Amino acid sequence: MSSINYSEKIPNNVNLSEDRALQRALEHWQPNYLQWWKDMGPNGSQNFDVYLRTAISTTPDGWAQFGHVKMPDYRWGIFLNAPEAGRQVNFGEHKGEAAWQDVPGEHRANLRRIIVTQGDTEPASVEQQRHLGLTCPSQYDLRNLFQVNVEEGRHLWAMVYLLHKYFGRDGREEAEALLQRNSGSQDNPRILQAFNEETPDWLAFYMFTYFTDRDGKFQLCALAESGFDPLSRTCRFMLTEEAHHMFVGESGVSRTIQRTCEVMKQLGTDDPAMLRKQGVIDLPTIQRYLNFHFSVTIDLFGADQSSNAATFYASGLKGRYEETKRSDDHQLKGEHYKILEVQGDKLVEKEVPLLNSLNEVLRDDYIKDSIAGIGRWNKVIEKAGFSFRLQAPHKAFNRHIGTFAGIRVAPDGRVISESEWQANVRNWLASEEDRAYVASLMGRVVEPGKMANWIAPPAVGINRQPVDFDYVRFN
Numbered sequence: 001m002s003s004i005n006y007s008e009k010i011p012n013n014v015n016l017s018e019d020r021a022l023q024r025a026l027e028h029w030q031p032n033y034l035q036w037w038k039d040m041g042p043n044g045s046q047n048f049d050v051y052l053r054t055a056i057s058t059t060p061d062g063w064a065q066f067g068h069v070k071m072p073d074y075r076w077g078i079f080l081n082a083p084e085a086g087r088q089v090n091f092g093e094h095k096g097e098a099a100w101q102d103v104p105g106e107h108r109a110n111l112r113r114i115i116v117t118q119g120d121t122e123p124a125s126v127e128q129q130r131h132l133g134l135t136c137p138s139q140y141d142l143r144n145l146f147q148v149n150v151e152e153g154r155h156l157w158a159m160v161y162l163l164h165k166y167f168g169r170d171g172r173e174e175a176e177a178l179l180q181r182n183s184g185s186q187d188n189p190r191i192l193q194a195f196n197e198e199t200p201d202w203l204a205f206y207m208f209t210y211f212t213d214r215d216g217k218f219q220l221c222a223l224a225e226s227g228f229d230p231l232s233r234t235c236r237f238m239l240t241e242e243a244h245h246m247f248v249g250e251s252g253v254s255r256t257i258q259r260t261c262e263v264m265k266q267l268g269t270d271d272p273a274m275l276r277k278q279g280v281i282d283l284p285t286i287q288r289y290l291n292f293h294f295s296v297t298i299d300l301f302g303a304d305q306s307s308n309a310a311t312f313y314a315s316g317l318k319g320r321y322e323e324t325k326r327s328d329d330h331q332l333k334g335e336h337y338k339i340l341e342v343q344g345d346k347l348v349e350k351e352v353p354l355l356n357s358l359n360e361v362l363r364d365d366y367i368k369d370s371i372a373g374i375g376r377w378n379k380v381i382e383k384a385g386f387s388f389r390l391q392a393p394h395k396a397f398n399r400h401i402g403t404f405a406g407i408r409v410a411p412d413g414r415v416i417s418e419s420e421w422q423a424n425v426r427n428w429l430a431s432e433e434d435r436a437y438v439a440s441l442m443g444r445v446v447e448p449g450k451m452a453n454w455i456a457p458p459a460v461g462i463n464r465q466p467v468d469f470d471y472v473r474f475n
């Protein structure tokens with residue numbers, strides 16, 4: 001292994017060329033990362049030249065560079081947002097202390113666990129999406145998939161940087177383990193269940209990037225509040241990339257809806273069977289995909305009552321969404337929050353200590369944000385003159401973590417029997433048949449500017465390039 005030219009190969013603003021310990025750790029890890037990318041990254045893509053955005057600084061006007069690169073040669077870099085002078089720990093029991101530049105010994109294990117859990121999701125999504133390139137609906141979309149993939153790779157680098165820099169030997173071991181767990185593996189799966197599900201088709205990909213990358217946004221926002229300053233600064237920069245992932249999801253679903261509505265207009269019908277004959281995805285199927293991805297994703301926030309969440313907050317490690325914009329005392333002792341609980345066949349509100357409900361608080365903030373985009377999708381349907389509306393299901397629907405695990409709840413929030421669930425689940429969650437139908441549409445379209453029949457073209461290209469630009473050169 002030849003040695004690395006640090007500023008060339010690994011764009012960074014952490015003074016890597018002068019940090020021998022970090023260099024040594026990365027020198028050992030980087031070949032394993034590249035091997036992982038070859039084995040588990042986008043299938044059959046090693047030789048493609050892809051029009052990618054590379055992070056090269058953290059200033060808003062100049063942070064990204066665009067150009068064709070082979071993904072294994074992508075310059076995965078390490079960037080932290082600039083430090084904020086005089087920043088403090090802004091919540092919890094250490095509120096008012098200077099923000100930590102090093103890991104406080106007493107919180108070391110929890111902090112490592114938080115970083116590892118976040119880090120594990122990044123390569124997991126690359127693994128989940130690795131076959132999608134074979135069925136892309138356009139070159140533009142293929143490029144967006146690869147952009148998301150390399151940035152999730154960079155997010156892994158971001159977490160590995162923290163592990164290498166601040167956690168010594170056990171940090172290095174955790175960094176290796178991040179490359180060894182695999183999405184969906186029987187023996188060594190990814191930590192969180194939603195990251196072991198498949199992303200089998202492009203509608204699932206758009207739903208994933210809309211809903212599940214948005215979970216990423218909320219987790220990163222909560223960690224951006226951390227009293228551990230390097231984690232905060234790392235997450236702040238990751239958020240600039242995350243915005244594009246959610247754009248890919250939101251616009252992808254929107255274009256799918258737009259195309260369906262065009263065919264609905266042409267045929268003068270909303271009959272799913274007729275629409276399927278024309279090779280577009282009927283709106284009820286889109287709703288069932290939405291229901292699945294929404295419910296699986298809100299499980300990621302964890303149990304509605306959690307002593308871990310209380311500990312992470314009280315110790316200043318993980319804040320709330322927009323912590324510093326809130327006007328309470330940021331310690332929350334004696335405060336309460338309303339959560340839902342099942343009583344007989346009803347969901348009823350119950351007041352519980354706020355500190356124990358912080359997962360639920362973050363989930364509720366997430367739900368609000370998710371619903372806003374669903375409203376924008378409905379605008380497309382409304383504009384086309386149809387009355388169908390997409391909706392987020394009730395938050396108790398199809399849950400597997402927390403109070404609602406093990407009970408059956410309809411999308412409208414009614415607690416129902418197992419037999420009612422079984423009789424209706426095909427109307428509520430994407431069925432095998434739905435998935436087989438969507439899979440049947442997934443051909444590979446790569447001629448510049450051409451779109452698969454089931455999706456409308458994007459309004460504009462990437463980085464002011466035309467839609468029919470050669471975003472991917474196949475060689």
Ligand SMILES: [Fe+2]
Nearest residue numbers: 122152155216
């Ligand atoms: Fe990410």
Ligand SMILES: [Fe+2]
Nearest residue numbers: 213216242245
């Ligand atoms: Fe992401």
